[in-house]
Amino acid sequence: MFFRFVCSLVVVWLISGSDAESCPELPPVDNSVFVAKEMKGQIWGAYFCLKGYHLVGERNLFCNASKEWNASIPKCRLGHCPDPVLVNGEVSALGPVNVSDKITLKCNEQYILKGSNWSQCGEDHTWVPPLPVCRSKHCGPPGYPADGYFEGSDFSSGSTITYKCEKGYRLVGTRDQQCIDGEWNSELPACELIQEPPKPALQIEYEKALVACL
Structure with a gap:
C-alpha cells in the first residue's frame, strides 16, 4: 500500500503494483480520497470527497479485463450553501453550512414564521425546503369597500x-x-x-283615477 498526494487529492491503493499497472492510471481528483482493491478478477475503486465537499458523478468505478474504467471520473465540489439569512429572525448556523447539514430557524418577538422552521443544504447548494420569512404579527391598514x-x-x-x-x-x-x-x-x-321597492300597480291606477276626478 502507498499514499499519493496531488494538491489536495489523497489516493489510497489497496492492490498490488502489478495489478495497478494493468489498468489505466486514474487522473487526480482534487479534494478527494480514492480507495481501490481487486475483487474477483476486477479492480474496483471508490471516490470519497473531503469534508466540506460533495461528489458530482459516479462514486464507484471498476476496471475489467478490457482494462477500461466503467465511468467517467467524478469531481468534488465545494459543499457550502449560501449563508442563510432570516430578516427579523435567528439561524442556528454560525458559519458555512456543508451539503446535507441542517439548520433551524426562528423569528424574533412580534414576528411569526412563514414557512418551515428547518432547512437542509442540498447537493445542488440550495436550501430544501426554501428558507422561510418572518412577518410582523401586526396587520397593515385594511382596505375600504366602495361606499x-x-x-x-x-x-x-x-x-x-x-x-x-x-x-x-x-x-x-x-x-x-x-x-x-x-x-x-x-x-x-x-x-x-339599497333598492327602493316599486309601488304596487293598484296604487298607481288609484292615483290616476283620483287626478281624473279632480
Missing part, C-alpha cells in the same frame, strides 16, 4: 375593526374583522345600494 368605511385604528395582533356602509347602502360580508398573526381573518366586505 363604505371602517372604525378602529389599532392594527396590532388581536385587535378588531368594524366595517360600515354609507347611508343608502347595506353591508354584504363580515362586519367585524380581527388581526391574527399579521393577517385579517376575513375577506373585505362590500356595500350594496
